[in-house]
Amino acid sequence: MTPIPFHAGDAMRPLTPSLLLLLTACDPFANWPDTDHLSTDRALWDDDVVAAADGMYVMLPRAGELVRVQDDGSYEVVDLDGLQPSRIEPDPTGQRVVVFGTWPSCDDDDPKIRHVSECPYDELQWNPELAIVEDGKRIGAAEMPSHMNDIVFSPDGRVAVAFHNEDKGAITETQGIVDLTQVIFIPLDTGEATSVSIGFNPSDILFTDDGSAAVVMSRSQVVVVDLDTFTKTTAYPLTLDPDQSVEPADAVLTPDGDYALVAIEGASELYVLDLANPSITIETLESPPADLAVYQDPNDDSDPGVTLVVYSDRASFDMLANDNAFNLEDSIELDDPVTRILEGDDFALLYNDSGRSLYDVYRYDFAAGDLVEYVVDNPVESMQLSESGEWAVGVLTPEPGAGTGIDSYQDANWGLAVLDMSSDEAISLVVEAEPVGVELVENEDGAFALVLMDGVDQLYTVNLAQPGAATALDLPAPPTGIGTLPDGRFYITHQSSLGLISFLDPATGDLTEASGFATPSLFTDDTLPRRGEENQ
Amino acid sequence: MTSILGIALLSAFAHAGGLSEISVQMGRFGAPDDNWSSTFSDSSGVPGQGLRVAWRLGDGPDANPRGLEIVADWDHEVRGAQLDIGSDAGWGDDYADTSVLYTKFVGNRFALGPRLSYRVGDWFVPYATAQLAAWQSRIAIDEDIEDDENPNQVAIGSLTGAGVVAVGFDVRPITIGERARVGSHLELGYGYALPMRYTADNGGKGLDIGSLDFRGLTVNWGVGIRL
Structure with missing residues (x-):
């Protein structure tokens, strides 16, 4: 058979290679x-x-993976051996990252079952685990009860302590046996977890400066745990009546680590726990404390310091000398109540973040005993101090309808307060949108606030000495955090x-x-990890 | 792009001796992979369009009802999706509600293999065929298809091998001139592709980010000229 001529092909022949290249x-x-x-x-x-220190760690929820991103x-x-991360935390040294998560296993031993989707529903288990990651590699792991949702670290980064923090989420699923008194201590070098029953609903954990002990608050009880042996050394009952429950609200350690001061939820009593010679003293305050902070003379390590107490319902603050007696000094009166304390080297900055229409910020200088009042134009949402302590910058929330004329403009918008600690001046700026992040920088050129706003794809640099002179840097997309x-x-x-x-x-x-x-989140892999190792 | 490649293919093949078929065709290759159906398409197959050419080996159909041919297929696949990112995107409901990605899969599958047929009567020709294929693809992901400058435009290519076995029939009811006929084919088969792996360009270091698995039922229907 003779093929039919195809003249179009002849015409295209010289073009074919270039067309393919074009494709x-x-x-x-x-x-x-x-x-x-x-x-x-x-x-x-x-x-x-x-x-x-070795990069940014980012969770990929859709893929159930963790990636390390470099600049x-x-x-x-990061190979987590099948662990699907749900939360990551850095240790204080920045060298390691701990990863909460779960990994799937199938109780059905059928070797044909290789994927999560092939495992019968009743046979599928999600096993909670905490992995320790260093330099992009999983260097250790510890089994973790599923209700553990918070972790803190000793100051030297040697020990991590996991516990259930009700403030970070309620328990939604019960897997196996849940011990609500449990706290887990994990030495990060070995990953060998030790479980210690502390007291019901552990809520806060403090560490002594030398990292030798942890002070764990729980309902009606405070327990000291030795961080070398992970054993309870002392238990301090907060009530002698088993029918009464006492919830710790806040706590601080004195600079020498000999005392813990514990405020109680809704109560005016401040418990002073003697950690060196176990005993409890109760100081009665005028109101329930809203915040506690400890001040020590920065030039005198032997100074026992004082403890500041502020109240949400009293326009004053108190100080207790951190000596053996812990006597209350005379209250210092304010115009408005304050709820938060920021600690500078030789001063404390006091402000109210309760959302009420209160505008006063106070600086109290410990050495001179001076109190300076600053007034900002909108309620303070948050406040931070520069590293030198010479500047404070606060985020101000809008309060629509609170003023008239130019005041109503300022009231209706988000703002930024710049407080100069040397001249005692306060300036309130209006910003375009809700700040999603503020960071402070100090260098030889001055002090600056880096301000990011919701939906605004620019980074504003505010010169704190001249707050009106802000410069903008274009960002590739609107920011979510800094x-x-x-x-x-x-x-x-x-x-x-x-x-x-x-x-x-x-x-x-x-x-x-x-x-x-x-991008790896576009491809998910439901292969069952550790198949055959589950029961080893 | 399809027509350009088609013309180029025709240009190359039409000069070979023994040409017995030139058809345009459309079909589908099975894609049971969750990564496909959750990211690129809501269907369980890859649809494609392309060309088929065949060369006869041995006697022509008038002399012998049995026929052996070499069949070459080119199928071009384009599929894409708008992927809405859900409510737990991590930065609040406002943005999550508007967070989208556009995904696109573009494939070119080149297959070659023998086709054994048996003519029944004057115009009905059942056949069986087996083909090996080279399958090239590229996925593209874009956060904002209106903005060419956005930093998140990712394109990754891949190449894999595949095979298809199929049975079908050809009907050739209309004669044109002395020998040429207008015909149409329909075939069903099973196709299997090796995993199509994608390696992202990652600051100069390749990173294997996953694969797409294509296998299962294949369907092809086409119309063209039989010689």
Whole structure:
């Protein structure tokens, strides 16, 4: 049979190689097809990231993975041996990261079952675990009861302590046996967890400065745990009546570590626990404390210092001398109540963050005993001090309808308060949108606030000496948060489906980006990990 | 793009001797992979369109009802989705509600293999075929398809191998000129592709981010000229 001539082919023959080249080079981001509409409940990445010395750690909820992102834009998936992370925390040294999560196992031994989706529902288990990650590698792991949702670290980063913190979420699922008195101590070098029953609903944990002991608050009881042996050394009952429950609300340790001062929820009593010679003294205050803080002379390590107490319902604050007697000194009167204490080297900054229409911020100088009052224009949501203590910057919340004319404009908007500790001046700025992050920088050029706002793709740098002279730096996308890196730079997370973090060098203003690190979330793998190892 | 590649393919094949078929076709390759159905398409298959050419080996159909041919297929696949990111996106409901990604899969599957047929009567030709294929693809992900400058545009290519066995039939009811006929084929089969792995360009270091698995029922229907 003779094939029919095909003259069009002759005409195209010289063009064919160039056409094929053209095909491979075409823009992959053009000509999007008529699309299907899909949805996913789980985010590709979680912008609650952790900055460690070796990079940024980011959870990928959809993929159930953890990635480490570098400032050069590269990233790698951290092998957690099947653990799907739900929470990450850095240790105080920044060298290690602990990862809460669960990993799936199937009780059905059928070797044909290799994926989560193939395991009968009744046979599928999700096993809680805490993994320790260093330099992008899982160096240890500890079994973890499923209700554990918070972790704190000893000051030297040697020991992590996991417990259930009711403030961080209620228990939604009971797996096996739940011990609500349980606290788990994990030496990060070995990962060998030790469980200690403390008291019902552990709520707060303090550490002595030398890292030798932890003081654990729980309902009606405070327990001291030795951090070398992980044994209870002393238990302090907060009530002698078993029918009465006493909930610790706040606690501080004295600088020498010999005393713990414990405030009680809704009560005016302040419990002074003698940790060196176990005993309890109760100081009666005028009202339930809203916040406690300890001050020590920065130039005198032997100074026992004083403990400050502020109240949400009293326009005054109290001080107790941290000597053996813990006597209350005369109250210092204020115009408005305060609920928070910020500690400077030689002063305390007192403000009210309760949301009430209160505008006073106070600085109390311990050495001179002076009280300075600042007035800001809107209620304070949060406040922070610069490293030198020379500046304080607060975020002010709007209170619509609170004023008239130009006052109503200021009242109706979010704001920023700049407090100069040397001139005692306070300036309230109006900002475009709700701040999602404020960080303070001090260098040879001065002191600056880096301000990020919701939905605004610019970073504003406010010169605190001249607050009206703010400069703006374009961001690649609206920000969601800002934090510091161990080397002093800043990271900024952004609204981005596929992952976007900027790295800012405050000295040069250089901004670099890492993006696309949530790409592995597009591909999920439900292979059962550790198959055959579950019962070993 | 489809027409350009099709013309190029025709240009190359039409000059070979023994040409017995030129068809345009459309079909589907099974895709039971959750990663496919949750990210690129809500269907369980990859639809495609392309070309088929065949060369006869041995006698022509008039001389012998049995026929052996070499069949070459090119199928071009484009599929995409708008992926809405859900309510636990981590930065609040306002943004989560508007958070989307656009995904696109573009594939080119080149298959080659023998086709054994047996003519029944004048125009009905059942056949069986087995083909090996090279399957090239590229996925593209874009946060904002209106903004070419956005930092999250990711494109990753992949190449894998595949095989198909199928049975079908060809009907050739209309004669054109002395020998040419207009025909149409319909075939069903099973296809299996090796995992299509994607390696992201990751600051100069490749990172294997996952794979798509294509296998299962294949369907092809086409119309063209038989010689």
